[in-house]
Amino acid sequence: MTPFTLSEPQRHLEAQIRWxxxxxxxxxxxxxxxxxxxxxxxxxxxxAITALFALSLDLILGYxxxxxxxHAAYFGFGSYTAGLIAxxxxxxxxxxxxxxxxxxxxxxxxxxxxxxxxxxxALIMITLGLGLLLAEAANSAGWLTGGADGLQGVxxxxxxxxxxxxxxxxxxxxxxxxxxxxxxxxxxxxxxxPFGLALRGxxxxxxxxxxxxxxxxxxxxxxxxxxxVMAGVAGGLLxxxxxxxxxxxxxxxxxxxxxxxxxxxxxxxxxxxLVGAIIYMVARDQFSGINPQYWYxxxxxxxxxxxxxxxxxxxxxxxxxxxxxxxxx
Amino acid sequence: MIASAxxxxxxxxxxxxxxxxxxxxxxxxxxxxxxVNLAHCSFAMLGGFVTVTLTNDLGWPFLASLPLAFLSAAxxxxxxxxxxxxxxxxxxxxxxxxxxxxxxxxxxAVAAYIYGTIQQPVNLPSYLRGSVAIMGQSLxxxxxxxxxxxxxxxxxLVAALEFTRFGAQVRAAVDNQRMARGLGIDVDRVFAVTFAxxxxxxxxxxxxxIEIVGLDHAFAFTYxxxxxxxVAVGGLGxxxxxxxAASLLGISDMAGKYYFxxxxxxxxxxxxxxxxxxxxxxxxxxx
Numbered sequence: 060m061t062p063f064t065l066s067e068p069q070r071h072l073e074a075q076i077r078w079x080x081x082x083x084x085x086x087x088x089x090x091x092x093x094x095x096x097x098x099x100x101x102x103x104x105x106x107a108i109t110a111l112f113a114l115s116l117d118l119i120l121g122y123x124x125x126x127x128x129x130h131a132a133y134f135g136f137g138s139y140t141a142g143l144i145a146x147x148x149x150x151x152x153x154x155x156x157x158x159x160x161x162x163x164x165x166x167x168x169x170x171x172x173x174x175x176x177x178x179x180x181a182l183i184m185i186t187l188g189l190g191l192l193l194a195e196a197a198n199s200a201g202w203l204t205g206g207a208d209g210l211q212g213v214x215x216x217x218x219x220x221x222x223x224x225x226x227x228x229x230x231x232x233x234x235x236x237x238x239x240x241x242x243x244x245x246x247x248x249x250x251x252x253p254f255g256l257a258l259r260g261x262x263x264x265x266x267x268x269x270x271x272x273x274x275x276x277x278x279x280x281x282x283x284x285x286x287x288v289m290a291g292v293a294g295g296l297l298x299x300x301x302x303x304x305x306x307x308x309x310x311x312x313x314x315x316x317x318x319x320x321x322x323x324x325x326x327x328x329x330x331x332x333l334v335g336a337i338i339y340m341v342a343r344d345q346f347s348g349i350n351p352q353y354w355y356x357x358x359x360x361x362x363x364x365x366x367x368x369x370x371x372x373x374x375x376x377x378x379x380x381x382x383x384x385x386x387x388x
Numbered sequence: 389m390i391a392s393a394x395x396x397x398x399x400x401x402x403x404x405x406x407x408x409x410x411x412x413x414x415x416x417x418x419x420x421x422x423x424v425n426l427a428h429c430s431f432a433m434l435g436g437f438v439t440v441t442l443t444n445d446l447g448w449p450f451l452a453s454l455p456l457a458f459l460s461a462a463x464x465x466x467x468x469x470x471x472x473x474x475x476x477x478x479x480x481x482x483x484x485x486x487x488x489x490x491x492x493x494x495x496x497a498v499a500a501y502i503y504g505t506i507q508q509p510v511n512l513p514s515y516l517r518g519s520v521a522i523m524g525q526s527l528x529x530x531x532x533x534x535x536x537x538x539x540x541x542x543x544x545l546v547a548a549l550e551f552t553r554f555g556a557q558v559r560a561a562v563d564n565q566r567m568a569r570g571l572g573i574d575v576d577r578v579f580a581v582t583f584a585x586x587x588x589x590x591x592x593x594x595x596x597x598i599e600i601v602g603l604d605h606a607f608a609f610t611y612x613x614x615x616x617x618x619v620a621v622g623g624l625g626x627x628x629x630x631x632x633a634a635s636l637l638g639i640s641d642m643a644g645k646y647y648f649x650x651x652x653x654x655x656x657x658x659x660x661x662x663x664x665x666x667x668x669x670x671x672x673x674x675x
């Protein structure tokens with residue numbers, strides 16, 4: 060019997076799955092705020108949450124090619140679920156987060172049947188419409204959601220009965236970062252599986268995939284539900300770490316922001332959303348001290364520049380630079 | 389209740405005509421170039437601010453400021469088309485969406501920088517204020533004026549599209565861009581002119597909108613959603629579709645606000661999603 064050897068395409072896939080040193084460095088660097096910026100841990104936890112949200116959008120937009128202008132619907136739904144459970148007297152974080160995941164997943168599964176039927180402008184408009192519908196519903200149901208005042212009275216218990224969510228954000232950042240890392244491992248495994256390859260096939264040619272026997276609508280429903288769960292978890296984390304939920308979690312601005320973040324970092328790359336979230340949130344933190352109006356001017360200019368000069372985001376630009384340097388050397 | 393039902397219908401129709409002016413240009417250019425221009429309402433906002441500046445600061449009469457609102461929006465749109473848009477023809481929907489959202493962000497910030505974040509007032513001449521009684525109904529003069537202007541513009545647009553050489557070129561380019569190029573039509577030039585006309589109409593719509601819906605720095609965002617709904621529901625490249633969709637949207641929005649105020653904008657979003665699920669290409673869409 061001849062020993063089992065890998066063919067050329069298989070070896071290519073193997074190489075993509077292997078952990079690179081730069082990835083390890085990235086995840087080690089996420090621990091730096093504990094040492095060097097202990098006053099910014101609250102911001103760091105917000106960044107981790109935003110990164111998780113951007114990662115969930117990356118799964119459907121970057122890999123399956125579904126452009127969504129209403130992804131905040133699942134974020135906000137998870138946020139309100141986690142917030143309401145804590146408000147009603149069950150403040151245990153992990154089960155609350157699980158409930159947010161389930162709720163957002165059910166909503167995502169229900170809407171995925173609509174999403175899988177449409178493409179192009181109709182799809183963009185339907186995702187936008189569904190997001191707006193949910194935001195309006197939350198606004199109208201003031202008795203449940205607190206309306207424009209936001210959800211008040213969310214009280215979280217200690218994590219594992221030992222770690223209090225404090226003002227410095229130490230627990231919040233540890234908690235958010237751990238969840239982000241676990242979700243990232245899941246996404247990484249998913250993307251490198253045959254299912255992940257099928258998704259990229261749908262992105263490249265939605266008509267040809269069914270022709271070679273891949274059930275595109277079923278794949279889209281599956282990844283859309285997974286992305287909704289992940290967005291719901293991100294929303295739940297925000298509710299739990301800030302102990303409040305506002306209507307803004309469901310708003311169009313949040314859907315647009317996360318899109319900007321993902322494009323800025325580079326869609327279709329697992330680290331795109333993460334890098335985008337870091338750049339965006341840190342820049343916003345610096346600029347908004349001056350005047351929030353100017354922030355929009357700069358983010359708009361940045362967006363135009365990225366679309367014109369860096370079509371694959373910051374990470375795409377870096378990859379190109381690395382290749383140039385290597386071929387020159 | 390019957391009297392007020394007529395009033396709601398009238399106000400809703402006037403509002404719908406406003407939405408039609410704001411969106412018809414986007415519908416035609418989207419149908420022709422498949423360019424997703426989310427910054428369309430920024431041109432409308434520009435027209436609005438031109439009118440505000442001319443009437444309030446320079447003392448121009450309101451009617452005289454309207455042509456300038458049209459012209460300034462058209463000129464700025466030509467400049468942007470040359471510098472930015474042209475580079476992205478044939479790029480993905482997503483890239484076009486993002487570029488134009490970037491323009492919206494910039495325009496909103498610039499408007500807030502120059503005019504602040506307050507609602508802008510406009511001085512209407514006395515003959516456009518108040519209301520007249522027609523057949524026992526009290527109708528706002530300004531709304532009648534708005535409906536009149538919109539119907540005249542619609543008639544001119546339809547006639548120009550149907551009966552002029554340029555209109556035939558536009559229709560050919562919307563139906564099949566490659567075939568039109570093959571027949572020797574300069575589609576890029578046709579598109580640039582159509583784009584400028586459409587943006588100009590949006591500028592005019594923005595100027596006319598101040599009295600009805602107000603004008604502030606966030607206008608480009610607030611009305612973007614309404615305009616997109618009109619375009620998506622009406623179908624790309626269809627003037628008749630935009631007209632019907634804008635009327636429907638205006639009337640249902642007004643009726644929703646009047647009869648079910650607690651639902652807010654829920655009703656129109658629901659109508660839009662339902663219509664799109666029934667006909668993904670819009671009511672009059674063909675492809």
